[in-house]
């Protein structure tokens with residue numbers, strides 16, 4: 028049984044923890060580390076897993092150590108866990124921006140390090156994780172990371188040089204989609220729909236459109252054209268989105284996200 032320690036069980040750490048349990052992982056194979064006593068009690072009673080106060084005890088003996096703290100806390104944490112790592116333990120970072128080279132420099136020579144950028148739909152088994160191996164990680168270590176993240180969704184291996192760009196699309200991407208959902212719901216309310224109805228309409232439209240895109244494999248331009256009847260309603264709406272430069276706004280947002288990711292890595 029592979030054992031996994033999750034250091035920092037905040038928003039993303041808890042999503043991975045709950046996602047692994049949903050996927051059938053044994054509670055005994057998982058351990059977390061959380062600083063506040065109330066948070067430790069909450070997590071232990073919600074998930075039936077051992078939650079340690081110290082990252083050192085949580086990491087000790089685990090086959091896989093997942094680093095789920097904020098990027099600016101990650102590098103200081105690694106030398107603390109270094110003496111406690113089991114032989115062959117894999118360190119997997121979820122931290123935006125932090126490179127495998129930066130992590131390797133804080134760990135004993137030869138420690139396999141893997142960088143993962145997950146996203147929050149992992150909570151419902153529909154996550155998108157992008158994965159890159161550090162210089163000491165073997166193919167078997169990479170396969171372990173891929174199979175761990177596949178328990179909570181889709182996983183792809185990419186060159187580490189693409190990690191900041193991937194963060195701009197899939198890591199932060201759910202926030203853009205929820206932003207669009209909020210905008211559609213508010214628009215529906217403005218047009219007179221009850222909020223519950225507007226919410227159902229917006230949610231099902233996002234879900235249905237993503238499913239259609241995925242299931243048909245058709246280019247989004249073709250799918251969009253099929254919605255756009257000549258002289259009809261959709262063309263009127265799309266003209267406004269173009270006038271407001273929504274595509275350009277998405278591109279600029281993705282660039283800002285990529286740049287912030289690179290900045291977090293220093």
Ligand SMILES: NC(=O)C1=CN([C@@H]2O[C@H](COP(=O)(O)OP(=O)(O)OC[C@H]3O[C@@H](n4cnc5c(N)ncnc54)[C@H](O)[C@@H]3O)[C@@H](O)[C@H]2O)C=CC1
Pocket residue numbers: 034035036037038039040060061062080081082094095096097098100104121122123144145146147198199
């Ligand atoms: N939230 C998201 O959608 C995503 C987050 N990430 C990455 O995941 C990491 C965590 O992000 P969030 O979960 O959003 O932040 P968060 O602030 O919710 O979680 C971080 C957690 O680490 C805990 N922590 C910090 N130092 C600790 C220590 N010494 N011992 C035990 N716990 C400690 C904090 O108390 C907090 O609960 C970040 O590095 C972020 O870049 C990656 C992809 C998506």
Ligand SMILES: O=C(O)[C@@H]1CCC=N1
Pocket residue numbers: 123194198199
């Ligand atoms: O906002 C952040 O920094 C994290 C990384 C990707 C998604 N959330």
